[in-house]
Amino acid sequence: xxxxxxxxxLVTGGAKGIGEACALLLAKEGAKVxxxxxDIAAGEKxxxxxxxxxxxxxxIQQDVTDEASWPTAIAATVERFGALHVLVNNAGIxxxxxxxxxxxxxxxxxxxxxxxxxxxxxxxAIPVMTGKNGSIINIASIEGIVADPNLAxxxxxxxxxxxxxxSAALHCxxxxxxxxxxxxxPGYIWxxxxxxxxxxxxxxxxxxxGLDSLHxxxxxxxxxDVAYGVLYLASxxxxxxxxxxxxxxGGYTAQ
Amino acid sequence: MSNPFRLDGKVALVSGGARGIGAAVAEALAASGAxxxxxxxxxxxxxxxxxxxxxxxxxxxxxxxxxxxxAQWEQAVAAAVAKLGGLHVLVNNAGIxxxxxxTQCEVDDFxxxxxxxxxxxxxxxxxxxxxxxxxASVINLSSVAGIIGTTAHVAYHASKGAVRLMTKAAxxxxxxxxxxxxxxxxxxxxxDTQMGTNFVQDFVKLGLAPDYAAAEAAIKGLHPMGFGxxxxxxxxxxxxxxxxxxxxxxxxxxxxGGLTAQ
Numbered sequence: 001x002x003x004x005x006x007x008x009x010l011v012t013g014g015a016k017g018i019g020e021a022c023a024l025l026l027a028k029e030g031a032k033v034x035x036x037x038x039d040i041a042a043g044e045k046x047x048x049x050x051x052x053x054x055x056x057x058x059x060i061q062q063d064v065t066d067e068a069s070w071p072t073a074i075a076a077t078v079e080r081f082g083a084l085h086v087l088v089n090n091a092g093i094x095x096x097x098x099x100x101x102x103x104x105x106x107x108x109x110x111x112x113x114x115x116x117x118x119x120x121x122x123x124x125a126i127p128v129m130t131g132k133n134g135s136i137i138n139i140a141s142i143e144g145i146v147a148d149p150n151l152a153x154x155x156x157x158x159x160x161x162x163x164x165x166x167s168a169a170l171h172c173x174x175x176x177x178x179x180x181x182x183x184x185x186p187g188y189i190w191x192x193x194x195x196x197x198x199x200x201x202x203x204x205x206x207x208x209x210g211l212d213s214l215h216x217x218x219x220x221x222x223x224x225d226v227a228y229g230v231l232y233l234a235s236x237x238x239x240x241x242x243x244x245x246x247x248x249x250g251g252y253t254a255q
Numbered sequence: 256m257s258n259p260f261r262l263d264g265k266v267a268l269v270s271g272g273a274r275g276i277g278a279a280v281a282e283a284l285a286a287s288g289a290x291x292x293x294x295x296x297x298x299x300x301x302x303x304x305x306x307x308x309x310x311x312x313x314x315x316x317x318x319x320x321x322x323x324x325x326a327q328w329e330q331a332v333a334a335a336v337a338k339l340g341g342l343h344v345l346v347n348n349a350g351i352x353x354x355x356x357x358t359q360c361e362v363d364d365f366x367x368x369x370x371x372x373x374x375x376x377x378x379x380x381x382x383x384x385x386x387x388x389x390x391a392s393v394i395n396l397s398s399v400a401g402i403i404g405t406t407a408h409v410a411y412h413a414s415k416g417a418v419r420l421m422t423k424a425a426x427x428x429x430x431x432x433x434x435x436x437x438x439x440x441x442x443x444x445x446x447d448t449q450m451g452t453n454f455v456q457d458f459v460k461l462g463l464a465p466d467y468a469a470a471e472a473a474i475k476g477l478h479p480m481g482f483g484x485x486x487x488x489x490x491x492x493x494x495x496x497x498x499x500x501x502x503x504x505x506x507x508x509x510x511x512g513g514l515t516a517q
Contacts, residue, residue, distance in 0.1 A: 003260075166516035173479025173513040187502075216430035221502040228259065228499035237494075240444070240487035242480060243516025244509040251430050254423040254505025 002030030003235045008081040010034040010073065012064050012121065013091030015042035017191030018139065021223035022088050022230045027055035029231060032081040036062040036073055037091070056081070064091045064117035070124040078128065085132055086234045087125040089118045089161075090139045094197050099152045107153045114157035115164070122168050126179055134179035137233045138165045139226070142187050142249045150201075158185075162245060169243030180242040182233050187249030188214065189221045216251030259499040263288035266339040267496065268331060270294050270322050270379060271349030273301035275448035276396065279485030280346055280492045285313030287493050290339040294320035294331050295349070314339070322349045322375030328382040336386060344496040345383040347376040347395045347418075352411040352450065354457030365410040372414035373421070380425050380438070389435025394495045395422045396488075397440040399511045407461050415442075419507060426505030437504045439495050444511030445474060446483040480512030 009026045013019040015037035027033045027050040035050075035057055037043040043059040050057040058080050062069045077084050093113045095106045118138050125136055143151055144158030162183050169181040188194055188211045198207030212219045229246050232238055247253060267284045271277040272293035281291045285308040293308075293315055295301040301317045308315040316338050320331045335342045351371045353364040376395055383393060400408060401415030422440040429436045445451050455470045464470035475481055491508050494500060509515060 166513075169513050169516050170479055216427050217502060217504055218430065218433070225500075225502040228494075229503075232491075232494045232499075237490035238487075238510075240480060240483040240512050241491075241510050243513040244511070246508065247506040248500075248503050249506070250502045251426050251504040254426050 003231060003237070004086065005030030007031045007085040007234065008034070008077060008083050009086035009088065009234060010036060010077050010084060010125075011088040011090055012036045012062065012117065015039045015046055017193055018186070018189060018223050018226045019088070019090040020046050021227040022090060023057070024050060025224070025227040025231055026086065026234060027057055028053065031086065031234070033057040034060055034073070034077045034081070036060045036064070038063060064121065065112040067120055070120050074124055074128055083132065084125060084128045085134050087121055087129075087134075087136045088139065088230055088234075089121045089136065091117060092139065092193070094151065094154045094193060096150050096197065096201055097152055098150050102152045110153035110157050111160075114154070115160040118161050119164060122164075122181065126168070126172060126177065129179045130177045132178065133236060133239070135234050135238075136168065136179065136181040137230050138181070138183045140165070140183040140185050140245070142185050142247065142252050144183070145185055145245070145247070145253050166243045173242055180233075180238070182241060182244045182246060184226060184229050184233070185245055185247045185249065185253075186226045187221055187252040189223055189226055191223060194220070214252060215249065216255055219250070221248065221250055260493060260497045261288050262344070262493070262496055265289045265343040265496070266292070266335055266341045267344035267346060268292045268294060268335050268342060268383070269346040269348055270320060270375065273297040273304055275450055276443070276446060276485045276488045277346070277348040278304045279489040280348060281315065282308055282311070282313070283486070283489035283493055284344065284346075284496065285315055286311065289344060289496070290314040292316050292318055292331065292335045292339060294318045296321055322379065323370045325378050328378045332382045332386055342383055342386050343388075343391045345379055345387070345393045346492055347379045347393070349375055350396060352408060352454065354407050354454075354461060355409075356407050356461065357409045360409055368410035368414050369417075372411070373417045376418050376421060380421070384425075384429070384434070384436060387434070387436050390498065390501070391436045392496050392500070393425065393436065393438040394492055395438070395440045397422070397442050397507070399442050399444050399509065399515050401440070402442060402507075402509070402515050406463060407457065423505045430504055437500065439500070439503055439506045439508060441488060441491050441495070442507055442509045442511065442515075443488050444478050444483055444514040446485055446488060448485060451482060478512045478514050479517070483510060483512060
């Protein structure tokens with residue numbers, strides 16, 4: 001039985017990593033999916049894979065930091081699939097840097113992608129989802145709950161996503177909009193973003209072993225661990241869940 | 256790829272499974288393919304829950320079980336293994352509350368709540384973890400009361416806060432020992448059950464609200480999306496019981512319609 005049949009989902013950063021896994025799983029479980037990303041080739045590849053598996057999907061090239069891109073992306077979604085029920089604000093970047101070393105340019109770039117875009121997506125999706133059991137899922141991080149000395153901007157942006165999510169959830173809940181807003185907080189997941197991050201600070205294999213050891217379960221997560229959480233929050237099975245933080249981290253923040 | 260949310264071949268034990276959230280959890284686990292040992296002290300109600308599961312085509316057994324008695328935990332776990340073939344999912348759901356202002360709370364009432372809600376969960380983990388194998392999942396029912404405070408429920412808050420952190424301690428210990436067993440907690444807001452109704456009535460009894468309607472309106476007003484339903488919790492238990500959450504350990508799943516977000 002498909003868990004999100006008759007729903008339409010938009011996944012930002014849907015071309016790679018966690019976003020790709022979310023797009024594929026939501027489509028497999030019956031949703032019509034809009035894959036949004038800057039990377040046209042990788043995004044089209046995800047759409048092709050969804051269609052090959054018998055699902056429905058389109059690709060939209062979108063710079064999520066550009067406010068004008070949001071009404072356009074949502075209009076294209078509604079035009080093609082008739083509605084929007086699920087928004088996965090997944091697009092994100094990580095630039096290493098401590099509170100002293102981080103440049104203002106890196107800080108602003110991080111905030112633009114990780115926080116401005118989540119605000120914009122939520123702002124433009126809620127009116128379209130109102131009354132339709134909508135679900136907005138903001139991909140934050142354990143780095144929005146605990147900090148890392150070398151992730152100053154990333155920490156700030158993900159902490160922002162965490163509490164912005166609760167504000168939006170309360171707005172929707174208290175006004176009876178029938179839209180839920182939740183955040184997901186993965187530990188380190190093996191994705192191109194994490195691999196690139198490790199490359200930028202040293203040896204990848206050594207870095208991975210170091211990350212594995214941070215998680216009590218003994219290893220980093222895989223993209224499906226997050227995708228299943230997104231599926232739970234996207235489906236009506238979580239209809240009483242709003243303003244919550246779904247932590248999927250192999251025990252990282254429990255210690 | 257098989258559906259990771261299915262629980263075919265797994266055996267689950269649900270304490271306090273006779274009614275309310277526990278019954279909804281037991282029925283949902285069975286509907287997802289698990290064989291379920293429903294345990295409770297309410298034998299007739301528990302047997303009726305088992306009968307409903309069987310009528311729906313599911314597999315279930317009933318076991319009389321006072322969660323505060325260690326020997327009965329040993330027997331319950333042994334019964335799951337002997338009658339149903341193992342133990343893969345433990346739902347520590349049995350719980351009670353007592354309503355009283357701190358200055359009026361009888362120590363025996365306080366201790367009774369701690370005994371059922373805290374010692375019961377500890378004993379369940381102690382004996383289930385002895386037989387569980389990699390891939391097993393322990394799900395402890397805490398509450399939003401384990402995160403925030405309210406008036407006139409000091410024992411309940413103390414107990415549910417303890418469940419919240421016992422869960423994390425168990426999760427870290429299980430991981431450190433390489434058991435492959437996960438331990439997580441669920442934190443519902445007020446759910447429409449007999450216990451939810453009692454919770455509202457207590458406010459009237461204690462003179463904190465003039466009547467039931469006023470108490471209900473006040474408590475509902477704290478929940479941006481109203482009260483929850485037992486199925487809301489049951490759906491979360493299925494998620495945590497399943498292999499879809501193989502990397503979730505020590506997490507708190509809050510299901511409260513936004514209550515604690517504010």
